[in-house]
Amino acid sequence: MAKRNIVKMGDPLLRKICKPVECFDQKLWQLLDDMKETLDSAEGLGLAAPQVGMLKRVCIVEYDNKYYELINPVLIKSKGRCVDNEGCLSVEGFRGLVERPKAIDVEYFDRHGQKVALHAEGYFARVFLHEMDHLDGILFADKMTKKIMD
Numbered sequence: 001m002a003k004r005n006i007v008k009m010g011d012p013l014l015r016k017i018c019k020p021v022e023c024f025d026q027k028l029w030q031l032l033d034d035m036k037e038t039l040d041s042a043e044g045l046g047l048a049a050p051q052v053g054m055l056k057r058v059c060i061v062e063y064d065n066k067y068y069e070l071i072n073p074v075l076i077k078s079k080g081r082c083v084d085n086e087g088c089l090s091v092e093g094f095r096g097l098v099e100r101p102k103a104i105d106v107e108y109f110d111r112h113g114q115k116v117a118l119h120a121e122g123y124f125a126r127v128f129l130h131e132m133d134h135l136d137g138i139l140f141a142d143k144m145t146k147k148i149m150d
């Protein structure tokens with residue numbers, strides 16, 4: 001495993017639409033393992049592949065001592081709205097208030113290509129949505145209604 005550098009806001013890589021994963025192979029597993037190591041050393045809640053310069057629809061989430069690997073995630077359903085504050089490992093110096101759905105249903109594939117369905121609520125749902133936005137070149141800073149300086 002190897003820690004990778006985190007791409008920062010301003011880099012055009014963070015603005016690209018990522019491509020779906022087609023091969024659930026060793027190369028994907030290496031990327032996932034590297035992302036996990038990078039996330040652990042950065043102490044964030046999630047990390048998306050474009051944040052380490054890979055334009056693939058892959059993201060990882062670590063929440064409530066559980067670890068999730070999302071490949072080709074799709075938002076199936078969302079419910080309600082809520083505002084909370086968010087930060088990002090690619091955005092230095094500030095956080096922001098962002099409105100997002102309160103509850104979501106997502107579908108994705110695990111590292112072996114098995115389909116997974118998941119329901120998430122509250123801040124847990126927020127982390128998923130934040131990471132999935134990265135796959136479409138969207139940052140929380142684009143959506144924030146209030147900037148909070150660190």
Ligand code: ZN
Nearest residue numbers: 087088089090
């Ligand atoms: Zn982020």
